[in-house]
Amino acid sequence: MNRPRIAVIGAGISGLAAANTLQEAGAYVTVIEKSRGLGGRVATRRIGDLAVDHGAQNIKPGKSPLSVVMTNQLSAKDLVEIKKPVCLWSEDGGVHEPDDAHNQSPKYSYYNGINTLARLLASQLQGLGGSVVLNATIHHFTVNNATVEIFDINDLSLGEYQGVVVSAPLPQAADIIANSAPFTPYPLQMLDRVRSLRQIEYRSCISVMLGYYNAPMSPDYYALLAQDKAADLQWLAFESSKGSGHCKGTHDVLIAQMGTRFSKYCYLEEDAITASRVVTELQSMVGPSFQSPDWYQVKRWRYSQPIGMVHFEEANPAGNEGNLLVCGDGLRPNGGKIHEAYLSGVDAGDRGAALWL
Template sequence: MFDVAVIGAGIAGLTVAQQLHQAGYKVVVVDKSRGVGGRVATRRLQGTCADHGLRYLEPQGQLIEKFIDVLRVKQSDFEGNRGILQVWTNPVYEWEPAKLNSSSILPRYVAPMGMNAIAKFLVTGLEMRLNQRVQEITPTDEKAWHLTFEQTDKLTAKAVVVAIPAPQALMLLEPLAKTIPTEFLDSLRTVEFDPCLSVMAGYPASRQQDLSNVETGNLRLQPDVTRDSDLAWIGLDSSKRPNPQMPLFVLQSTAEFAKRYLDAEDLNPAASQMLSRAAQLLIPWLDSPEWFQIHRWRYAFPSRPLDRDCLDAGTPLPLICCGDWCGGNLVEGAMNSGLAAAVKINQQMEMRSLPGESFLEALA
């Protein structure tokens, strides 16, 4: 028996879990994936890594500024105890007609070990159950929620926080239609997401020299009069790593492009088209990688978020939904939603003292 079960190990789920864990509640976090972070994702491949989800952090918002400060001080075991986050010195460029303009106004922070290092930091001290897909949530006669997994494992908790994209939360919670209010499910139904495809492509080490003569850094294609229909981002991801041995680019598609391939069994044609377009826009040899992989983000960016910081089912047994789709997207929104969900759960349980924003310093 746990006090709280948190479904989803993304930034929102880990934030609410840390809040309640540091307040003394017995908390467990479950996630269907092998790792933590959700869309704060890093893939290990070909002797290096690539950030195919969150690209970097910007100090926009009080909470995210504090998070960045803590992560810059917090030490890791990488390359002589560097901080988890470092300033990414390469500028970011925006595409305008026939030229690239630098838009490097705020510093961008990246993790040399991969952006999911920031999620691993938030896991500190938490009880985790990974590779566990929740199949069913049911109330029990003992005034608790019973979670059933695809495997044989089961657990019970006095309260549940569902910290996954709203459409996934809806699929999980719709069978409880007789238990939870219709208005709650209707609110979940209003949330919409844009998809995205991410291509990770590696190139021969000999191309590293080519890049020294090309001022690319990272290219963000902004939606203006020359908006590209296929690509939203081209990034030299290997520039985040110390002493890269080979160029590694990450390309992210527009939502319109991703929608055309959303249910395709084979995404390789989409990857080839994205690489071809990158070659036309930036460097001719980008369409000829040594290897590439592609990832489909079905719920990449909230296009129609909920106008509140979390969603309370109002049931006798506490049940709260939260995520970056509550009140706004990106990491700041996810963390604020997690803080709000923790407050709601605490109000319905033992009214303990929560750490609030200071939970980050406690982890450091």
């Protein structure tokens, strides 16, 4: 029997979860990703011999299915539990007792960076016979006689498939579907789906990495979270607190993640200006000894976390799926979390298996 060929657009955690679910169910899956690496917002930058997590900070799977996958199904060799607590920080009172919401369930990263999770999921897929294509940005697809043909931004065909799962953040998924609508037998239904996906926005987030060759201190907490949700500096983490693969010797990296207002207004600013603003901000949290980083890098996340959600059934209406499914963290309650993105991918994979296999 011929195995149906399925394309998954996006190699973030939801796309890789959908791909593995479909591949395990008997499809032949190709994941197509626009970046040169895996993981999407679960991102690690290599800086010298350091692994720096500049997107998602830690994985807190709780009792979700991702917890079992991480500990029993994938290799747990490099999994690192972050033992130090997250503390609350307020402008008047400084550092407070550990924040229960952030410390009651275990939080993890990996020795070589958080995107190891994506690399392990991709290896699992490849081990089952699936494949991953990097550096290919999808612009649209066409549907003819139940066959989907996928095209990149240079109008190059990336092959024909029986089904496609779009796992990009919902605004980007909506763009791909809107571009495709005229090339399908059901343009109006496609545009209805675009309208559903556009119901929610994502907040943007500026993430600044600051390196100190001789870090002034290694605190007994892992990160500080601003108590004031409107503060410019929302999150400040010490990479050395995660596990030794993240930092070597006295070299430490601070990750500053900025609030919605700051990220919006400084989004187009030059890196040097943004970094100097952040250095000024963080002194109120950790003091003047951190005022002279040896290096910095700035990452701007246009789509950081969804504000609200679109129900899975609304994004993937029964009887109206055509050859298309959508998944991602914007389709989950409490979205904007890795384990929720994973669940959304499994949902799409299960639905795809029922439709296409």
